[in-house]
Amino acid sequence: MNDTGNFVLVAENSETVWESFSNPKDTLLPTQIIGIGGQLCSRNSPKDFSLGQFQFRMLSDGSAVLNTVNLPTREAYDTYYITGTRDSQNKSNSGHQVVYDKSGYLYLLKKSGDVFYISSPKDVVAFPASEYYHKATLNFDGVLTLSCHLKSSSSANATWNQIKAIPNDICVAVHGDLGTGPCGHNSICTLNEDQRPSCKCPIGYSILDPTDEYSGCKPEFLPSCNGASSGDHFELRPLPNTDWPTSDYELFKPYSVEDCKKSCLQDCLSAVVVYNSEEDSCWKKKLPLSNGREVRTLSTTVFFKFSNDSRSGNKPDLPGSNKEEEDHTLVIVISVLLGSSVFVNFLLVSVMCLAFFFYSKRKYFVYPNESHVKSNLRHFTYKELVEATNGFREESGRGSCGVVYKGETDQSSPIAVKILDRMFQDNDKEFQAEVNVIGQTHHKNLVRLTGYCDEQQHRLLVYEFMRNGSLASFLFGGLRPSWYQRVQIAFGIARGLVYLHEECTTQIIHCDIKPQNVLLDDYYNARISDFGLAKLLALNQSHTKTNIRGTKGYVAPDWFRSAPVSVKVDVYSFGVLLLEIICCRRNVLDMNDNEEEKVILTDWAYDCYVDGRLEKLVENDMEVMSDIKMVERFVMVAIWCLQEDPSVRPTMKKVMLMLEGIVQVSAPPTHCLSTSVIN
Structure with a gap:
């Protein structure tokens, strides 16, 4: 292992048999070179080190590019960054090598000896190689980052600091017709302050892999094309500053916004419509949706389709809608009753009003600070857990009856908060069982329950956070x-x-x-x-x-x-x-x-x-x-x-x-093995 970080296998005659610098994976170190045909390949996810969908390649025409690939066949898709150092007129002026020099400068060396800087020298001049370690990594999200680490740092919490990110906005840069960006199909990519993406699912969709926010989103509903109007089972909601630039399959022009929305509801293949009021144009899009992003400068309006079937459990709360339906029903009933005796009507109406009141308010009769659980564990308020999880922003997994979010307590300790969102018939019993019984379990091979929230309709459990996942x-x-x-x-x-x-x-x-x-x-x-x-x-x-x-x-x-x-x-x-x-x-x-x-x-x-x-x-x-x-x-x-x-x-x-070998294992029976039902 050389001081540069190059791992070299050497034969007895001192001849180099193999070296890591000639076989890069996802990272370059200073003095490392990528020649024609060489490449970096991203990992698949933060914890999955298999080959991912992004490449950084040195092409034979003299340009270095970032592109997405087809994972099964590794076929290259569209580029989303290119150095543009190809010169068909003068091939001696074309690119020849990607060089990451000892000072931490990343540039493309031309055959003529000229240099094209991929990272500007001013990006790294403040981080001299005499004081900092340097590396360039093609991350799982497709961002090529240059980072540094202070050599003299003795802190256990010292981290690599990002110097430059290529491209500047990965959410916007990846926009090809094939494949998808860092967030997977049907997802929305949002750029963070560090120029790295985060992903979220739109309404009516859930994350494909709860342990990987970049895995894409799956629809919670399946549109049916049985000849019936899908408008009976779906609704549209506007999404501000949002777009999916691909997946178009039909254009209506000129068209009104209402006609555009109606067209989407009546077409079971249409998942989204984008309406441009300046051009009176309506773009219809189909699943899967690729490369979703938030861009504040967009002037178009996006309408997203979701299921309004109450049995699906995917319909969001619509303020006033339930009340209007209930009021309408009440008016009809009262109208019928007016044909009967006044006294009987009065009694019946009074009973109905009381029943309606208790029914609609039943879940709020628990006082905010009253808990059904008798436990020595910490009792969190719902507001405390909302703040601790930053509004339940970072999903870390899904449990047996709810979603788990990462949070942080006032002592800066990471926690895992599970929201019980699947309303089983015996939900309260299960909740109290977990708190009262599991809260009393203490073993080094069990995840410890540290607190709970039992406030009004909210049921949440707070566990210690496990950093290394499942x-x-x-x-x-x-x-x-x-x-x-x-x-x-x-x-x-x-x-x-x-x-x-x-x-x-x-x-x-x-x-x-x-x-x-x-x-x-x-x-x-x-x-x-x-x-x-x-x-x-x-x-x-x-x-x-x-x-x-x-x-x-x-x-x-x-x-x-x-x-x-x-x-x-x-x-x-x-x-x-x-x-x-x-x-x-x-x-x-x-x-x-x-x-x-x-x-x-x-x-x-x-x-x-x-x-x-x-x-x-x-x-x-x-x-x-x-x-x-x-x-x-x-x-x-x-x-x-x-x-x-x-x-x-x-x-x-x-x-x-x-x-453990303490008890000898005898030969098991060879005729009574059972295979669990898998269908």
Whole structure:
């Protein structure tokens, strides 16, 4: 490893066999050069190091460009930045190399020796290389950034400071007809002060991947083209200063704004219309919407379609609309009653008014500071949590019955706030169960509940924040975690479940053990989260009856029988999760891209065990291959957990002891393995 940061493999004769500077990924260091055909490739997301959709390339015509790509085939799409150093008249004046020199200047060197600066020298002159480290990185969001880091800084919180961002506005720069910008389809890109983008979903849409705000948005409704007018089921809302420059498929001109809106409502393919009052033009756009952005100088009006079906749960509050409908209904009823006796009418109308009043006001009879929960945990007001989360701006995930947002308390401690937004019939009971019971649990492998809000109609839970995200992102990202880390995570999950099943005052069945519900703390310790689906048992109970709960692929067959379920449903789910930890792959894969025998991991692992070819489960993972005995022990434990008969499955206490090697693992049955229902 040279002082420049170049990692070099050298043969015995001192000849360079391979060097990292000639094989860049997403970052350049001073003295590094990109020649013709060389490129930087962004990562896919903040935590996914697989290849992303952005490239910085040195073309053979002499120009350096930033462009998007097709992820499956890596085909280059339109450029959104170009140096323009191609000279067809005088090829000696065309670009030749991209150079990141030792002073931190990024420029394109022409064949003639002339220099075209990609970053101006004045950008970095205030950060001399004698005092600062420098780097240039093509980020996952498509922004090429030049950054510096003070060499003399001894602070643990010292960070890289951005010097320059290319392009100046990534939200506006990426506007090609193919692909999408940094925010994914149907999303809206907003430029932050640091010239980096943030993304949000419009009304009626939700984020595709709750752990990645840049993954795009999915519609909460599915427009139907069955011949009926979609205007009966959809409404339009204006979005100020917003545009999707592509996705046009029809233009009406001249056209009024009302005709434009009506045309969108009556066309099930139309998701958005853009009306230009100066030209009396109406542009109709279809899904998916690409490269959405907010631009304050826009003079057009955008109307966005969303479902108004109350059964869908996607209709936003429209001030006065419900009241008008109710008032209209009340007038009709009173008119009918006027034909009856005055005294009877008076009684009936009085009763109806009282009933209407109590019905419309029922949820506000809880005083603001009155709580249904008796707990020693901190009671937050709703206003405090709104301020702590900056208006619930940064979504960090989705739990069993609500969305989770990142926030910060007055002590500057990060928190995770879950809003219970799915109104189950027994919602209040579940809320009180989480606060009263889960609030009393204290274990190093459980996410700790620190507070709650029980104010009027608001139900929120406050947890400690886990900086390293979910186990799903950790296992299934671009880089495979070390075998040691995976083993420790498996131990941690097992210990957490033992605590829930056997060591709590009130026994708890989690009911939804899966990688998304295991979080990782600062030291990558496993912390079981999301007890919203937990079924609580009294001390004298061993079974309980409830509706099917959990996630397909992890659900034990016990749920589909008339017999009561027990803690053994968690043992089954842990067996599936243990195989995923061993193999670093999801339980169910797409059959189109994989051999049929490998589609369902539990089946494939069982076949590999029976056939004596466990190395197939961990091929290309040399670290795991060197510890194949432990792999065999873990697979045997998983097969025990996956037995169809719950009475045959071991307890989590025994599972933990078998994993740790304290209890010997006997050969599991070879005929009673059950595969969780996945359809």
